[in-house]
Amino acid sequence: MNVNSTSHFHAMWREIRRDKLAIIGLILFVGIMLTVYVWGFFLNEQEAMRMDFRNMNRAPSAAHILGTDDMGRDMVQLMVIAARNSLNISFLVTIVGASIGILLGLVMGFYAGHVDNVMMRIVNFWGMIPGIMMIILLRSLLSPATIWGFSWIVIGVFGWTTMTFTIRVMALRQGRLDYVSASKTLGTPNIVIMFREVLPNLVSILTSGMTLVLAGNMGLETGLSFLGLGLPPGTPSLGGLLSVARNLSTMQQRPWQWLPPALLVFILMLCINFVGQAINRSADAKKRSV
């Protein structure tokens, strides 16, 4: 009774493959990810983070291809660690946020009626709270000491409402389809219908949604860290590296300290967005070009 997912994904892949921008984006993104994680794995983080007084603020040279920061640390190694932290946090926030969204969205969409009505009010109310303000407030109240503490705050405030809405709408539509009624008649438990029969039909929407949310979360982390509200001291992130550009003279005279991380953030977000848009388009049969 399921949609034949193999051919569905096949069609999706065919669509994505036709989009050269998305392919370039995908290759670049995977390339950067591999570089960051593989290199990061072999990198001695404590050594890379160590200050070197004699090499502070060095311009790019053979020894330091992208120069050094104000603590004399190699910018390339620093960017690898920073990008890994930023990617980690973006992935974590996206996945956990999506999980909450899936759970709530499915329940609301599947049961509909009063359950949907009540939960919708709550989710709507939550969605109205200005997120950035809440993050800043929580951040100063809780002073999270770890990377994970910070990400939980962001998740709690932001991560899940959009995803909940998307899943709910799709689940509402699926819930009215014949296969769900048939399964119910056969006596399949609701939880099984929800997760084994409805959910697989939402995977494509989920993937495109999560990809776009990932780009958003990346931007969020960068922005907050740039403002000094991001990761705890001593934890480099792309936004944190960018924050040296707050000083005008540093921005003008030491571009190697902020331009590479800025470009990296820019490229990463563009890639994720291109891929996400392609998935989004290909997941919807009406938007496909073939």
Add this chain to the structure above:
Amino acid sequence: MKKILMLLTVIALGLAVLAACRTEGDTNGEAGQDVRAVLDIPVGHPLEMLEAALAHFPQSYDNDLAHVEGTTFHWGLLSSAAWPGIIGASSIFAQAALDINVAGLLGTGSSLIAGTSMRTFGEGGVATATPDVNAQTLTIEQHLEVYWHDGMPLTLADLYFTFHVLAHPENPNVTRFNEGSNRLITGIMDYRNGYAERISGLVLSDDHRTLTIHFDEFPPTIIYFGVITAPIPAHIFRDIPVRYMIDSDPVRSNPIGWGPFIFENLVPGEAMSAVRNPNYVFGAPYIERINVRIVSPDMAADAMVAGEFDSLDTFRNLDFELHMNPTNFRYLAGGESGRRYGFVTFRMGHWCFDTDRNLPGPGRYINRPGGRALRQAMAMAPDFSTMMFYRYHGLTFPAGAFLAPWHMDFMDLTVPMFPHDLTAANRLLDEAGFTTRDAEGYRNWPDGQRLEIIWAQMEGPAAEFYYQFYTQAWRDIGVRVSLWEGTFHDQNRIWDYMDFDMDDDVVDIWTGAWSVGANPNPSGVWGPGADWNASRHTSPEWEAILARLDTTAAWDEEYLLQIFSDIQWYKYNNIFYFPTSWSMVLLPLNNRVANWETRPGTFPQHGWHTVRLTAATPYRG
């Protein structure tokens, strides 16, 4: 395809900019060496380094250009935090450097007595002070007619009143009272403890033109402005109960002073403006109006280049490298040079609210068995010398003694400091029993307990740098140091936390920097009664040494030097804090500003009232 091209163009553009910067960067890469070549400050004893740094910058500037009437002076005060905004009665209530700077403009905290180049009581001010060692009196005589901004005459009765507010039992600010030699005035303790209506040692005569101050002990440090000499207006504050004064209108929003500028407007936490006082006792200022504004330390140097300010209260030495040859402003050697030092403080006691004193806290974390060796090792671990040489190029350097350079005459240079030596620091810890280590390689206390020092660090542009600097150095000797609540904090929040000594006080160390006053007596900041003494350390031995300083017998020079030597040895042996840095303080001055002096002892010939602005607006770089 168009999109791809666009994307590639954007990326290519970015790389091109980077490449362009690289070529530009090659010249900049040498910048570090250039600064050292420009300054050429040899690495030697910090006192010599300070002298060499001072020699590179003039201490005054003047030219022949005429003043442009109706101009506004823009003054920037560097701060990462909001300005607490204590602008009235500053001589008693001011806390932050910002408050003190503004007090000089408005005359809410200006001394009636001019200083000499040695920073002792001098001639030429509104009043003079004559010490009489045998009689143990200080006689203050008023020579000039002065008026408060509201037109009321200023007399020594105002100063008389000021002493009574300062020593009042309900005055919450004990710091100023404990500074210098105020507490040695005859009868002041009876008054402070509520046994007397008046301070019996203060005698007004000659129609409030003479104030004779009698002392129980008459130490030599009195002549270094050892008593309060900046009056607050008695006619304004007379009707306000002392305990409410600090939050009253005349302190917070409508200050009355006698200085060269009259308060006009305040934007709480951010800015203030003041206009010329035509009746200023030393002559009306040339400047029509002055705007004071808080500026983020990160932005200050560039704001100076952009012509937003005529001057800043300080200039970060870090910024000098990027602004070595400014076109629209010049550097003077700031008057703060030699007053300022940075320090790391260990929290070793508590504040007792009943007696307004510091109390030793044997139970405090840093006082556990082995604590002294731990503190010494922590002082030896950071490589201040190398770091400061490459970061500040000789403008900031490691502290050379436990006293500030201003008090160089009292220094005993045979007292050792804590030279950077990782081996010795590690050996010290091993010998003290910090031998077991946890999985991450950090040491445990000798009794096996987990060692974790909690550090309160102020937020600001340099916070991350110093966090990395200190944690790295202390990790090298196996000492785990974590930030209080895991993050940096607003300066005001740390001060409040330190001041109130809550029961959950978990902070063990605190880093900061401040400027000392003319008076070499350390009681004001490190004494038992100083609430600024963030270490909260005191001991009978320490109090005995400080008490010797407060005696008439200390006029004997040899004895005085011996006391200061003991003070330094005590600080070295007990290490409740250690000084980290001394600084040359730069003062940037826009090219339109003329007749500026930073040398001590030049007031009232030079001051705010003699400064001229030779163009309508600040020059832009």
